[in-house]
Amino acid sequence: MDKLVQNFFNLSVIEGALPSVLIGFATTVQVALAVIAIGVALGLALALLRLLERRLVDALITAWIELFRTLPQLVIIIFLYFALPYGGIRMSPFAATAFALGAVLSAFCAEIFSASIAALPKGQWEAARALNLPTLRTLWLVILPQAVRLATPLITNRVIAVTKGSALGVAVSLNDTLGAAQSYMAIVANPSPLMLAAALYLAFFIPLVTLSRYLERRMTPY
Amino acid sequence: MELFLANFANWDSLVTVWPLLMQGLVVTVQVVLVCLPLAALCGLSVGVGYSLAGPNMRRAIVVMIDLLRSFPALVLLVLIYYSLPAFGIRLSAFSAVVLALVLNNTGYFGEIFRAGIMSIDKGQSEAAHALGFGFFRAMIWIILPQAAQRVTAPLASNALELIKATSIASIVAMPELLRSARVAQELTYNPTPLTAVAVIFFVLLWPFSRWVSVLERRAIIARG
Numbered sequence: 001m002d003k004l005v006q007n008f009f010n011l012s013v014i015e016g017a018l019p020s021v022l023i024g025f026a027t028t029v030q031v032a033l034a035v036i037a038i039g040v041a042l043g044l045a046l047a048l049l050r051l052l053e054r055r056l057v058d059a060l061i062t063a064w065i066e067l068f069r070t071l072p073q074l075v076i077i078i079f080l081y082f083a084l085p086y087g088g089i090r091m092s093p094f095a096a097t098a099f100a101l102g103a104v105l106s107a108f109c110a111e112i113f114s115a116s117i118a119a120l121p122k123g124q125w126e127a128a129r130a131l132n133l134p135t136l137r138t139l140w141l142v143i144l145p146q147a148v149r150l151a152t153p154l155i156t157n158r159v160i161a162v163t164k165g166s167a168l169g170v171a172v173s174l175n176d177t178l179g180a181a182q183s184y185m186a187i188v189a190n191p192s193p194l195m196l197a198a199a200l201y202l203a204f205f206i207p208l209v210t211l212s213r214y215l216e217r218r219m220t221p222y
Numbered sequence: 223m224e225l226f227l228a229n230f231a232n233w234d235s236l237v238t239v240w241p242l243l244m245q246g247l248v249v250t251v252q253v254v255l256v257c258l259p260l261a262a263l264c265g266l267s268v269g270v271g272y273s274l275a276g277p278n279m280r281r282a283i284v285v286m287i288d289l290l291r292s293f294p295a296l297v298l299l300v301l302i303y304y305s306l307p308a309f310g311i312r313l314s315a316f317s318a319v320v321l322a323l324v325l326n327n328t329g330y331f332g333e334i335f336r337a338g339i340m341s342i343d344k345g346q347s348e349a350a351h352a353l354g355f356g357f358f359r360a361m362i363w364i365i366l367p368q369a370a371q372r373v374t375a376p377l378a379s380n381a382l383e384l385i386k387a388t389s390i391a392s393i394v395a396m397p398e399l400l401r402s403a404r405v406a407q408e409l410t411y412n413p414t415p416l417t418a419v420a421v422i423f424f425v426l427l428w429p430f431s432r433w434v435s436v437l438e439r440r441a442i443i444a445r446g
Contacts, residue, residue: 003309004309004310007305007308007309008305018407024270028231047324067424068434069431069435070423070424070427070428070431071334071386071420071423071424072386072387072388072389072400073386073394073422074389074390074392074400075389075400075419075420076420078400078404078416079413079416079417079420080429082404082407082413082416083230083413083416085232085269086224086229086412086413088227091305094380104337110389111435111438111439112438112442115438115439115442115443116442117437118443119442119443119445132336150442150445154442161383164294165294166293166298167294167388168294168296169294170296170392171330171393173394176248178294178296178297178300182300182304185304191301191305191306191308194300194301194304194305195301195305197297198247198297198301199292201292201294202289202292203408205291205292205293205294206288206292207290208292209288209292210288213284213288216337218229219445
Protein backbone atom coordinates (compact mmCIF):
# COMPACT_ATOMS: atom_id res chain seq x y z
CA MET A 1 0.00 0.00 0.00
CA ASP A 2 2.83 2.33 0.94
CA LYS A 3 4.52 1.46 -2.30
CA LEU A 4 1.37 2.36 -4.17
CA VAL A 5 1.17 5.80 -2.56
CA GLN A 6 4.89 6.30 -2.96
CA ASN A 7 4.74 5.54 -6.67
CA PHE A 8 1.43 6.90 -7.85
CA PHE A 9 0.28 9.55 -5.43
CA ASN A 10 3.57 10.90 -4.20
CA LEU A 11 2.50 14.36 -3.08
CA SER A 12 5.94 15.96 -3.15
CA VAL A 13 6.49 14.70 -6.70
CA ILE A 14 3.03 15.86 -7.77
CA GLU A 15 3.68 19.25 -6.19
CA GLY A 16 6.92 19.54 -8.12
CA ALA A 17 5.25 18.47 -11.36
CA LEU A 18 2.23 20.73 -10.94
CA PRO A 19 3.55 23.95 -12.54
CA SER A 20 4.86 22.33 -15.72
CA VAL A 21 1.90 19.96 -16.07
CA LEU A 22 -0.55 22.84 -15.62
CA ILE A 23 1.23 24.76 -18.37
CA GLY A 24 0.92 21.60 -20.45
CA PHE A 25 -2.76 21.45 -19.63
CA ALA A 26 -3.17 25.02 -20.89
CA THR A 27 -1.60 23.85 -24.16
CA THR A 28 -4.04 20.92 -24.32
CA VAL A 29 -6.96 23.32 -23.89
CA GLN A 30 -5.57 25.63 -26.59
CA VAL A 31 -5.08 22.75 -29.02
CA ALA A 32 -8.62 21.54 -28.28
CA LEU A 33 -10.10 25.01 -28.91
CA ALA A 34 -8.12 25.44 -32.12
CA VAL A 35 -9.21 22.00 -33.35
CA ILE A 36 -12.86 22.71 -32.60
CA ALA A 37 -12.73 26.13 -34.28
CA ILE A 38 -11.02 24.79 -37.42
CA GLY A 39 -13.01 21.57 -37.56
CA VAL A 40 -16.55 22.81 -37.01
CA ALA A 41 -16.21 25.99 -39.08
CA LEU A 42 -14.49 24.26 -41.99
CA GLY A 43 -16.88 21.31 -41.77
CA LEU A 44 -19.92 23.59 -42.00
CA ALA A 45 -18.33 25.55 -44.85
CA LEU A 46 -17.64 22.35 -46.80
CA ALA A 47 -21.20 21.10 -46.24
CA LEU A 48 -22.58 24.41 -47.55
CA LEU A 49 -20.25 24.42 -50.57
CA ARG A 50 -21.60 20.97 -51.43
CA LEU A 51 -25.06 22.49 -51.79
CA LEU A 52 -23.81 24.44 -54.83
CA GLU A 53 -23.59 21.12 -56.70
CA ARG A 54 -20.55 22.08 -58.77
CA ARG A 55 -18.91 18.89 -59.96
CA LEU A 56 -15.28 19.93 -59.42
CA VAL A 57 -15.92 21.44 -55.99
CA ASP A 58 -17.87 18.32 -55.00
CA ALA A 59 -15.08 16.02 -56.09
CA LEU A 60 -12.48 17.98 -54.11
CA ILE A 61 -14.63 18.08 -51.00
CA THR A 62 -15.38 14.37 -51.25
CA ALA A 63 -11.67 13.60 -51.58
CA TRP A 64 -10.92 15.74 -48.51
CA ILE A 65 -13.63 14.03 -46.48
CA GLU A 66 -12.66 10.50 -47.49
CA LEU A 67 -8.97 11.15 -46.87
CA PHE A 68 -9.32 12.59 -43.39
CA ARG A 69 -12.07 10.24 -42.24
CA THR A 70 -10.00 7.22 -43.22
CA LEU A 71 -6.44 7.98 -42.14
CA PRO A 72 -5.47 7.46 -38.48
CA GLN A 73 -5.01 10.81 -36.70
CA LEU A 74 -1.49 9.97 -35.62
CA VAL A 75 -0.45 9.16 -39.20
CA ILE A 76 -1.63 12.62 -40.29
CA ILE A 77 0.11 14.43 -37.42
CA ILE A 78 3.37 12.58 -38.11
CA PHE A 79 3.08 13.27 -41.83
CA LEU A 80 2.57 17.00 -41.31
CA TYR A 81 5.43 17.27 -38.86
CA PHE A 82 8.05 14.90 -40.26
CA ALA A 83 7.29 14.65 -43.98
CA LEU A 84 6.18 18.16 -45.00
CA PRO A 85 9.52 19.81 -44.08
CA TYR A 86 11.02 17.90 -47.04
CA GLY A 87 8.60 19.92 -49.17
CA GLY A 88 9.72 23.13 -47.49
CA ILE A 89 6.73 23.41 -45.14
CA ARG A 90 7.77 23.58 -41.51
CA MET A 91 5.25 23.57 -38.68
CA SER A 92 5.49 23.85 -34.93
CA PRO A 93 4.27 20.81 -32.97
CA PHE A 94 1.25 22.89 -31.96
CA ALA A 95 0.37 23.78 -35.56
CA ALA A 96 0.90 20.23 -36.82
CA THR A 97 -1.37 18.79 -34.12
CA ALA A 98 -4.04 21.48 -34.47
CA PHE A 99 -4.14 21.38 -38.30
CA ALA A 100 -4.11 17.57 -38.47
CA LEU A 101 -6.89 17.13 -35.94
CA GLY A 102 -8.78 20.13 -37.33
CA ALA A 103 -8.75 18.52 -40.77
CA VAL A 104 -10.02 15.23 -39.33
CA LEU A 105 -12.81 16.97 -37.42
CA SER A 106 -13.76 19.04 -40.47
CA ALA A 107 -14.20 15.85 -42.52
CA PHE A 108 -16.53 14.29 -39.95
CA CYS A 109 -18.44 17.55 -39.44
CA ALA A 110 -18.90 18.09 -43.18
CA GLU A 111 -20.42 14.60 -43.47
CA ILE A 112 -22.72 15.11 -40.50
CA PHE A 113 -23.85 18.60 -41.52
CA SER A 114 -24.54 17.62 -45.10
CA ALA A 115 -26.44 14.47 -44.05
CA SER A 116 -28.46 16.59 -41.61
CA ILE A 117 -29.31 19.11 -44.31
CA ALA A 118 -30.31 16.27 -46.64
CA ALA A 119 -32.43 14.75 -43.88
CA LEU A 120 -34.82 17.72 -43.79
CA PRO A 121 -38.01 17.23 -45.80
CA LYS A 122 -38.00 18.89 -49.23
CA GLY A 123 -41.15 20.72 -48.19
CA GLN A 124 -39.03 23.03 -46.03
CA TRP A 125 -37.27 24.42 -49.11
CA GLU A 126 -40.49 24.50 -51.11
CA ALA A 127 -42.44 26.30 -48.41
CA ALA A 128 -39.70 28.90 -48.07
CA ARG A 129 -39.71 29.42 -51.83
CA ALA A 130 -43.50 29.76 -51.80
CA LEU A 131 -43.07 32.50 -49.20
CA ASN A 132 -40.65 34.19 -51.60
CA LEU A 133 -37.68 33.80 -49.29
CA PRO A 134 -34.34 34.11 -51.15
CA THR A 135 -32.11 31.00 -51.11
CA LEU A 136 -29.50 32.31 -48.69
CA ARG A 137 -32.10 33.51 -46.24
CA THR A 138 -33.91 30.17 -46.54
CA LEU A 139 -30.67 28.47 -45.66
CA TRP A 140 -29.95 30.77 -42.75
CA LEU A 141 -33.46 31.06 -41.28
CA VAL A 142 -35.12 27.76 -42.16
CA ILE A 143 -32.70 25.00 -43.04
CA LEU A 144 -29.64 25.55 -40.85
CA PRO A 145 -31.43 25.98 -37.51
CA GLN A 146 -33.13 22.61 -38.00
CA ALA A 147 -30.08 20.87 -39.48
CA VAL A 148 -27.81 22.10 -36.71
CA ARG A 149 -30.26 20.82 -34.11
CA LEU A 150 -30.25 17.42 -35.75
CA ALA A 151 -26.47 17.42 -36.05
CA THR A 152 -25.59 18.62 -32.54
CA PRO A 153 -25.38 15.30 -30.65
CA LEU A 154 -23.32 13.70 -33.43
CA ILE A 155 -21.04 16.71 -33.74
CA THR A 156 -20.52 16.75 -29.96
CA ASN A 157 -19.47 13.09 -30.02
CA ARG A 158 -17.00 13.73 -32.82
CA VAL A 159 -15.65 16.85 -31.16
CA ILE A 160 -14.92 14.84 -28.01
CA ALA A 161 -13.39 11.93 -29.91
CA VAL A 162 -11.13 14.15 -32.01
CA THR A 163 -10.05 16.60 -29.28
CA LYS A 164 -9.00 13.59 -27.19
CA GLY A 165 -6.46 13.05 -29.93
CA SER A 166 -4.61 16.17 -28.77
CA ALA A 167 -2.61 13.81 -26.54
CA LEU A 168 -1.14 12.38 -29.77
CA GLY A 169 0.85 15.62 -30.02
CA VAL A 170 3.47 13.98 -27.78
CA ALA A 171 4.61 12.05 -30.86
CA VAL A 172 5.79 15.34 -32.37
CA SER A 173 7.12 16.57 -29.00
CA LEU A 174 4.19 18.85 -28.25
CA ASN A 175 4.54 19.90 -24.62
CA ASP A 176 0.92 19.28 -23.65
CA THR A 177 -0.46 17.70 -20.45
CA LEU A 178 0.79 14.24 -21.32
CA GLY A 179 4.11 15.50 -22.70
CA ALA A 180 4.87 17.62 -19.64
CA ALA A 181 3.93 14.78 -17.28
CA GLN A 182 6.14 12.36 -19.20
CA SER A 183 9.16 14.62 -19.13
CA TYR A 184 8.77 15.26 -15.40
CA MET A 185 8.27 11.54 -14.84
CA ALA A 186 11.56 10.89 -16.61
CA ILE A 187 13.39 13.33 -14.32
CA VAL A 188 12.09 11.98 -11.00
CA ALA A 189 11.72 8.33 -12.09
CA ASN A 190 8.27 8.19 -10.50
CA PRO A 191 4.95 7.82 -12.34
CA SER A 192 2.96 10.15 -10.06
CA PRO A 193 2.96 12.99 -12.64
CA LEU A 194 1.07 10.63 -14.96
CA MET A 195 -1.69 10.31 -12.39
CA LEU A 196 -1.85 14.08 -12.25
CA ALA A 197 -2.12 14.22 -16.04
CA ALA A 198 -4.80 11.52 -16.02
CA ALA A 199 -6.77 13.48 -13.42
CA LEU A 200 -6.55 16.65 -15.54
CA TYR A 201 -7.76 14.80 -18.65
CA LEU A 202 -10.69 13.40 -16.68
CA ALA A 203 -11.50 16.87 -15.33
CA PHE A 204 -11.56 18.15 -18.91
CA PHE A 205 -13.42 15.34 -20.65
CA ILE A 206 -15.91 14.01 -18.07
CA PRO A 207 -18.07 17.18 -18.30
CA LEU A 208 -18.00 16.89 -22.11
CA VAL A 209 -18.91 13.20 -22.08
CA THR A 210 -21.74 13.92 -19.64
CA LEU A 211 -22.95 16.74 -21.87
CA SER A 212 -22.98 14.45 -24.90
CA ARG A 213 -24.96 11.85 -22.95
CA TYR A 214 -27.50 14.55 -22.07
CA LEU A 215 -27.75 15.76 -25.68
CA GLU A 216 -28.25 12.21 -26.93
CA ARG A 217 -30.92 11.53 -24.37
CA ARG A 218 -32.83 14.59 -25.51
CA MET A 219 -32.77 13.33 -29.10
CA THR A 220 -33.75 9.72 -28.49
CA PRO A 221 -36.21 8.19 -26.05
CA TYR A 222 -33.72 5.71 -24.50
CA MET B 223 7.38 18.50 -59.34
CA GLU B 224 10.24 16.10 -60.03
CA LEU B 225 11.90 17.14 -56.82
CA PHE B 226 8.62 16.62 -55.05
CA LEU B 227 8.28 13.10 -56.45
CA ALA B 228 11.91 12.29 -55.69
CA ASN B 229 11.21 13.19 -52.09
CA PHE B 230 7.71 12.00 -51.36
CA ALA B 231 7.41 9.07 -53.75
CA ASN B 232 10.93 7.82 -54.22
CA TRP B 233 10.79 4.41 -55.88
CA ASP B 234 14.25 3.25 -54.74
CA SER B 235 13.65 3.96 -51.10
CA LEU B 236 10.19 2.43 -51.34
CA VAL B 237 11.74 -0.80 -52.61
CA THR B 238 14.30 -0.70 -49.78
CA VAL B 239 11.81 -0.18 -46.98
CA TRP B 240 8.94 -2.29 -48.33
CA PRO B 241 9.85 -5.47 -46.35
CA LEU B 242 10.03 -3.38 -43.15
CA LEU B 243 6.62 -1.87 -43.84
CA MET B 244 5.12 -5.29 -44.49
CA GLN B 245 6.45 -6.56 -41.17
CA GLY B 246 4.81 -3.56 -39.56
CA LEU B 247 1.54 -4.26 -41.33
CA VAL B 248 1.54 -7.82 -39.98
CA VAL B 249 1.92 -6.49 -36.41
CA THR B 250 -0.89 -3.97 -36.96
CA VAL B 251 -3.18 -6.72 -38.25
CA GLN B 252 -2.31 -8.87 -35.22
CA VAL B 253 -3.21 -6.07 -32.81
CA VAL B 254 -6.52 -5.52 -34.60
CA LEU B 255 -7.35 -9.24 -34.64
CA VAL B 256 -6.79 -9.48 -30.89
CA CYS B 257 -8.32 -6.15 -29.80
CA LEU B 258 -11.44 -5.91 -31.94
CA PRO B 259 -13.19 -9.16 -30.89
CA LEU B 260 -12.08 -8.75 -27.29
CA ALA B 261 -13.31 -5.14 -27.02
CA ALA B 262 -16.60 -5.95 -28.76
CA LEU B 263 -17.18 -8.90 -26.43
CA CYS B 264 -16.38 -6.83 -23.31
CA GLY B 265 -18.67 -4.07 -24.54
CA LEU B 266 -21.43 -6.59 -25.20
CA SER B 267 -21.07 -7.99 -21.66
CA VAL B 268 -21.33 -4.47 -20.25
CA GLY B 269 -24.48 -3.82 -22.30
CA VAL B 270 -26.11 -7.11 -21.27
CA GLY B 271 -24.97 -6.57 -17.67
CA TYR B 272 -26.70 -3.20 -17.67
CA SER B 273 -30.03 -4.69 -18.70
CA LEU B 274 -29.73 -7.27 -15.89
CA ALA B 275 -28.72 -4.78 -13.19
CA GLY B 276 -30.73 -2.96 -10.55
CA PRO B 277 -30.87 0.85 -10.42
CA ASN B 278 -27.70 1.34 -8.34
CA MET B 279 -25.66 -1.08 -10.39
CA ARG B 280 -26.90 0.67 -13.52
CA ARG B 281 -25.65 4.00 -12.28
CA ALA B 282 -22.30 2.42 -11.47
CA ILE B 283 -22.07 0.93 -14.97
CA VAL B 284 -22.83 4.28 -16.61
CA VAL B 285 -20.16 5.99 -14.48
CA MET B 286 -17.67 3.30 -15.46
CA ILE B 287 -18.51 3.65 -19.15
CA ASP B 288 -18.07 7.42 -18.98
CA LEU B 289 -14.76 7.10 -17.12
CA LEU B 290 -13.39 4.73 -19.75
CA ARG B 291 -14.62 7.01 -22.53
CA SER B 292 -13.09 10.10 -20.93
CA PHE B 293 -9.50 8.87 -21.16
CA PRO B 294 -7.67 9.53 -24.40
CA ALA B 295 -6.53 6.06 -25.50
CA LEU B 296 -2.92 7.23 -25.55
CA VAL B 297 -3.07 8.46 -21.94
CA LEU B 298 -4.41 5.05 -20.92
CA LEU B 299 -1.63 3.35 -22.84
CA VAL B 300 1.14 5.49 -21.35
CA LEU B 301 -0.34 4.99 -17.89
CA ILE B 302 -0.37 1.21 -18.33
CA TYR B 303 2.99 0.96 -20.04
CA TYR B 304 5.04 3.26 -17.84
CA SER B 305 3.41 2.95 -14.45
CA LEU B 306 2.83 -0.79 -14.01
CA PRO B 307 6.59 -1.54 -13.88
CA ALA B 308 6.63 0.48 -10.65
CA PHE B 309 4.55 -2.39 -9.21
CA GLY B 310 6.94 -4.95 -10.56
CA ILE B 311 4.44 -5.88 -13.28
CA ARG B 312 6.17 -5.85 -16.62
CA LEU B 313 3.93 -5.91 -19.65
CA SER B 314 5.21 -6.29 -23.18
CA ALA B 315 4.37 -3.40 -25.47
CA PHE B 316 1.92 -5.70 -27.24
CA SER B 317 -0.04 -6.59 -24.08
CA ALA B 318 -0.02 -2.97 -22.92
CA VAL B 319 -1.49 -1.84 -26.24
CA VAL B 320 -4.12 -4.59 -26.17
CA LEU B 321 -5.05 -3.75 -22.58
CA ALA B 322 -5.31 -0.01 -23.25
CA LEU B 323 -7.33 -0.34 -26.46
CA VAL B 324 -9.66 -2.98 -25.03
CA LEU B 325 -10.32 -0.95 -21.87
CA ASN B 326 -10.95 2.23 -23.83
CA ASN B 327 -13.20 0.54 -26.38
CA THR B 328 -15.10 -1.43 -23.75
CA GLY B 329 -16.43 1.98 -22.79
CA TYR B 330 -17.42 2.86 -26.36
CA PHE B 331 -18.82 -0.55 -27.32
CA GLY B 332 -20.47 -0.85 -23.90
CA GLU B 333 -22.37 2.40 -24.40
CA ILE B 334 -23.45 1.42 -27.92
CA PHE B 335 -24.73 -2.01 -26.86
CA ARG B 336 -26.36 -0.54 -23.75
CA ALA B 337 -28.27 2.05 -25.76
CA GLY B 338 -29.16 -0.53 -28.41
CA ILE B 339 -30.51 -3.07 -25.94
CA MET B 340 -32.45 -0.43 -23.99
CA SER B 341 -34.03 0.87 -27.19
CA ILE B 342 -35.85 -2.43 -27.75
CA ASP B 343 -39.43 -2.24 -26.56
CA LYS B 344 -40.14 -3.92 -23.21
CA GLY B 345 -42.92 -5.90 -24.82
CA GLN B 346 -40.33 -7.91 -26.70
CA SER B 347 -38.76 -9.40 -23.59
CA GLU B 348 -42.17 -9.79 -21.92
CA ALA B 349 -43.44 -11.70 -24.92
CA ALA B 350 -40.30 -13.83 -24.87
CA HIS B 351 -40.84 -14.65 -21.19
CA ALA B 352 -44.47 -15.51 -21.87
CA LEU B 353 -43.23 -17.95 -24.49
CA GLY B 354 -40.97 -19.58 -21.91
CA PHE B 355 -37.65 -18.05 -22.95
CA GLY B 356 -35.16 -17.57 -20.12
CA PHE B 357 -33.28 -14.26 -19.82
CA PHE B 358 -30.25 -15.29 -21.83
CA ARG B 359 -32.15 -17.15 -24.52
CA ALA B 360 -34.45 -14.15 -24.93
CA MET B 361 -31.40 -11.89 -25.10
CA ILE B 362 -29.64 -13.98 -27.74
CA TRP B 363 -32.60 -14.85 -29.95
CA ILE B 364 -34.96 -11.91 -29.55
CA ILE B 365 -33.33 -8.77 -28.12
CA LEU B 366 -29.78 -8.74 -29.47
CA PRO B 367 -30.60 -9.35 -33.14
CA GLN B 368 -32.94 -6.35 -33.11
CA ALA B 369 -30.58 -4.20 -31.05
CA ALA B 370 -27.61 -5.03 -33.28
CA GLN B 371 -29.56 -3.99 -36.33
CA ARG B 372 -30.32 -0.60 -34.77
CA VAL B 373 -26.75 0.14 -33.75
CA THR B 374 -24.90 -1.20 -36.80
CA ALA B 375 -23.74 2.28 -37.81
CA PRO B 376 -22.11 3.24 -34.49
CA LEU B 377 -20.69 -0.28 -34.08
CA ALA B 378 -19.03 -0.18 -37.48
CA SER B 379 -17.82 3.36 -36.95
CA ASN B 380 -16.30 2.44 -33.60
CA ALA B 381 -14.63 -0.64 -35.05
CA LEU B 382 -13.01 1.62 -37.65
CA GLU B 383 -11.85 4.04 -34.95
CA LEU B 384 -10.32 1.12 -33.04
CA ILE B 385 -8.39 -0.03 -36.10
CA LYS B 386 -7.11 3.50 -36.67
CA ALA B 387 -6.18 3.85 -33.00
CA THR B 388 -3.77 0.91 -33.20
CA SER B 389 -1.23 3.37 -34.64
CA ILE B 390 -0.76 4.83 -31.13
CA ALA B 391 1.22 1.67 -30.39
CA SER B 392 4.09 3.31 -32.27
CA ILE B 393 4.51 5.68 -29.30
CA VAL B 394 5.51 2.82 -26.98
CA ALA B 395 7.98 1.62 -29.62
CA MET B 396 5.92 -1.31 -30.82
CA PRO B 397 7.01 -2.08 -34.39
CA GLU B 398 3.62 -1.74 -36.07
CA LEU B 399 3.03 -0.08 -39.43
CA LEU B 400 3.51 3.57 -38.44
CA ARG B 401 6.53 2.84 -36.24
CA SER B 402 8.16 0.87 -39.06
CA ALA B 403 7.62 3.81 -41.37
CA ARG B 404 9.26 6.20 -38.89
CA VAL B 405 12.25 3.89 -38.57
CA ALA B 406 12.42 3.53 -42.34
CA GLN B 407 12.22 7.29 -42.77
CA GLU B 408 15.22 7.74 -40.50
CA LEU B 409 17.10 5.13 -42.55
CA THR B 410 16.36 6.66 -45.93
CA TYR B 411 16.37 10.37 -45.01
CA ASN B 412 13.30 10.97 -47.10
CA PRO B 413 9.59 11.01 -46.39
CA THR B 414 8.64 8.27 -48.86
CA PRO B 415 7.99 5.68 -46.11
CA LEU B 416 5.55 8.11 -44.46
CA THR B 417 3.74 8.64 -47.75
CA ALA B 418 3.70 4.87 -48.23
CA VAL B 419 2.19 4.24 -44.82
CA ALA B 420 -0.54 6.81 -45.43
CA VAL B 421 -1.32 5.19 -48.79
CA ILE B 422 -1.35 1.68 -47.27
CA PHE B 423 -3.71 2.76 -44.48
CA PHE B 424 -5.94 4.58 -46.95
CA VAL B 425 -6.15 1.72 -49.45
CA LEU B 426 -6.89 -0.85 -46.74
CA LEU B 427 -9.35 1.19 -44.70
CA TRP B 428 -11.14 3.21 -47.36
CA PRO B 429 -13.73 0.58 -48.37
CA PHE B 430 -14.63 0.09 -44.72
CA SER B 431 -14.72 3.84 -44.09
CA ARG B 432 -16.96 4.33 -47.15
CA TRP B 433 -19.36 1.69 -45.85
CA VAL B 434 -19.47 3.33 -42.39
CA SER B 435 -20.22 6.64 -44.10
CA VAL B 436 -23.19 5.19 -45.95
CA LEU B 437 -24.54 3.57 -42.77
CA GLU B 438 -24.18 6.80 -40.77
CA ARG B 439 -25.81 8.89 -43.46
CA ARG B 440 -28.75 6.51 -43.53
CA ALA B 441 -29.05 6.66 -39.74
CA ILE B 442 -29.09 10.47 -39.73
CA ILE B 443 -31.66 10.66 -42.51
CA ALA B 444 -33.86 8.11 -40.71
CA ARG B 445 -33.78 10.39 -37.66
CA GLY B 446 -34.52 13.60 -39.52
